[in-house]
Amino acid sequence: MISLRNLDKSYPQGGGDVFVLRQITLDIKAGEFVTIMGPSGAGKSTLLAILGMLDGAWTGEYQLLEHAVHAIKPKERVALHKQYVGFVFQQYHLLDDLTVAENLDIPLSYRNIKKSERQAMVADTLDRFGMVAKKDLYPRQLSGGQQQLVAVARSVIHKPSLLLADEPTGNLHSTQGREIMELFKQLNAGGTTIVQVTHSETNAAYGHRIVQLKDGWIVK
């Protein structure tokens, strides 16, 4: 599904370039659950942003299914992102001013789905994630675990084939973390390809394999 070849990411500093990622070559098959690990500053989150096409400033080759991401225009990358990718963040990143239901609706509204269809999809998702009673609550009225649950629901509501998760349980206590990871496992079993960044060996164990990064290089 994903094929990276000699991918470099750098930014200019003091007359030279500082590299964040070096010569990344990586293949991820459809239906895989891959964990990226490494010390702080290794480039894990940057790699995830590039995979999700939120970051377009890199060199090398990136093939997503039949699309050569490195060869297409930024507008087309946004379209690919909308079609295939869902994101989960460590800080949940729910929109504070929107209710649970409205947060779920946002990714659908950005995909120009009709209102009636959106309402049905939001209702389904609320039901599937057991959040019907909380649909009118605001994020601040939820616990951390509940917020991350909403965030995961929001990331998959448009049925992405690739789910990218950046430290998804970093802010949760162990029970809540376990629930989220179980959810990921179910989604993966349902066919969603998952790439997660984590420091936790326990979470890593949910995946099929681990990619180790250090100073921008894949070391394992």
Next chain:
Amino acid sequence: MDALDRLLQDFRYAIRGLAKTPGFTLVAVLTLALGIGANSSVFTLVNAALFRPVPAPHAEQLVWLAATNEEHATRGAPSFRRNFSYPEFRDYATQLTSLASVAAYMDIPLSLGSGGEPQRTKGLITSGTYFDVLGFRPATGRFFTADDDTPGAAPVTVISHALWQRRFGSASDLVGRAITINGRPFTVIGVAPEGFAGTELGTAVELWVPLASAAIAMPDGGRLLELRTEPWLRALGRLAPGATLSQADAQARTIGARLAATYPEILEDNSARVIPMAGGLAPDNRQEARPIFGLLMAVPALVLLIACANVANLMLARAASRRREIGIRVALGATRGRLVTQLLTEALVLTLLAGATGLLLSVWLNDLLAAVSELPSEVSAALTPDIRVVGFTATVALMTGVLFGLAPALGSTRANLVPALKGDSGGLGLQVRRSRLVSSFVVAQVALSLVLLVTAGLFLRTLGRALRVDPGIDTSHAVAVSFDLRIQGYDAARQGTFYTQLLERVRGMPGVTAASLASPMPLGSRLISSAAAAEGPGQDDYNVQISYAAVWPEYFTAVGTPLLRGRDFTSRDVAGAPPVVIVNETLARRMWPDQDPIGKRLRFGGEPFLEVVGVARDGKYHEMTERPRGFLYVPERQRADLSDITLLVRTAGDPRPLIPALGEAVHALDRSLPLFQAITLEEALRQRLDNERGPSFVLGVFGGLALLLAALGLYGVMAYAVAQRTREVGVRMALGAERPRVLRQFVGEGMRLAAIGIVIGLVIAAALTRVLAQFLYGITTTDALTFVLCAAVLGSVAALASFIPARRAANVDPMVALRYD
């Protein structure tokens, strides 16, 4: 997802977001409301003058038939500064078949003697078709018919609804009764509909009389109906069914060309145009007022631009604190276009709120203006907002929203937003770019404010000069009482007797030291001008422009103008005696440079030569800011039969208590004679100064507003910079920076922006103020003092606006600041 649904969603979220930050919303709405309100307020005035239709049925069919003059055409447009003579109007009325009906009219003063104290009222002398053209129905009674406007018809009048209520207690039996107008009976045939007071703004007509009564309604009125050489009428009409404006216009021009060919010595270069009737200004006034309206509209537009820059900065600051939210939205699939639309929607919600507030503000401002200026209710009614004002305000608000919303929306969505998701401030590059945008807004604000301040400053300096001008008369201890014997039907002989008896009475009153008569009164609203020639070579050229007044003996003592040479007029300077004249210094200098003018002769207006018997000191005759004007005085008794005579009385003490006694002295001679002005000369002078005071006041208010907005803008930016850099200040202080250094750094940053803005503003002001030359007096458009003072004021305000947040920065506790981060 359909567009409407998306728009509604954006609106809902925008309202929720704004409600969550009430402080920001309040400041932004009020700032914009001030700017939008100022624009709406001025536009209400412009709308009333130029666009608002007459409240008549099918007003879209109403047109002006405007008399034109091609000789004074500017840029291809004919001059409308011409009226029709009655015979010329008749020619158009009978030949212009594209118009269903045409009416002629002119405003005239009428003396109303019934229903209370004699009163001078605003009258309109009209052709019998006037009300037919407008299509009104009378409140009671009927309007003029063709018979009423036939020579020899019994005099009739239509009165305004306001006059009917005020003066006649809405008497149901008034129609059919005779009232006294100009000392003669006129039968009231009808009452105009409520609220109608003529088609022209500022002229609240109370009485309408037909042209057939011209002989008794106006001095020389009978003659005016016959002469093709006397243009005095305006005309309006209604398009015939099926006729278009361009057809009517073409026909009017054809008729005009034909008349010009038939009467070349009178109508050469003259014609007529048919133009849509809109607004309360007749075509000539409309043409004249256009530059003033241009200036009036430009000034609040600048204020609004400053307000926009202010709110754009607030939006930028807000967008910076919303980077995380925008980042999340991007991660969830929002396109840049979608985000820009959403941020613009917020801006539009703000401006719609501000537009509504601004509209209320403008209504209040115009009410205040009407109350302060004591405008008649019919005029102030025209200053209420209509659909055009609401539409204008909405358009301005929408444009404002795009103007201040677009740059922040584009700026805050252009950046790489991934770091925002990790809690980063966006990196140095973004901060620099944002701060450059903020800085350029501040610089623009300061520059625009300076332009407005300088404009206001120039007008205030003009006012200052005008206040210090010597009017050439001694306004203390003097009073002026005006009346008009001619509209009361007095002939020249009766007028002379009346004046002589009046002066005898007044001079005998205790406290009176001198009394005289003049027409027109000094520093009045009327000025009579002509061309004059000195006796000798070139005496037929009439190449000296003069203005003049007809006065009685003792005039110079009564008004306190010293006679520098020669003598005053005496009781012997009457008709039949050798004609004499007194000239002012400027005229003496122009006609006979380096010579003694006494005994020299001049003539004007085709009259015989007049001998100069005196030289009076120069003064101001019409405007305080006028340039030295050649002026001459003639004895009223040698040039009798003038309208609007003013009795001028000098007193030993306070002249005000004498005013009622002077009124009684006039009424003792004619109980039905209305007095239309009884004021001290100090008050008369103050009224003249209102011409300068008005624009200075308005521009001063706008200049002050601009200064306030610029100060708020600079303060906001500096306060935000301090808040953003609390950690930096903490680090600096932890590293040993002292408070004064921190203070200097922040004030320095604010002042650097202000200085750039001031320099740019000075350059723009120097280029733009050139168009103000015609409005200024005694100073140049680049008056150094004004420019320096305004720059200094703005600089000081900028320093203060920077100092307050800078002091906050200097008081930062390093430990708290670092922990806070």
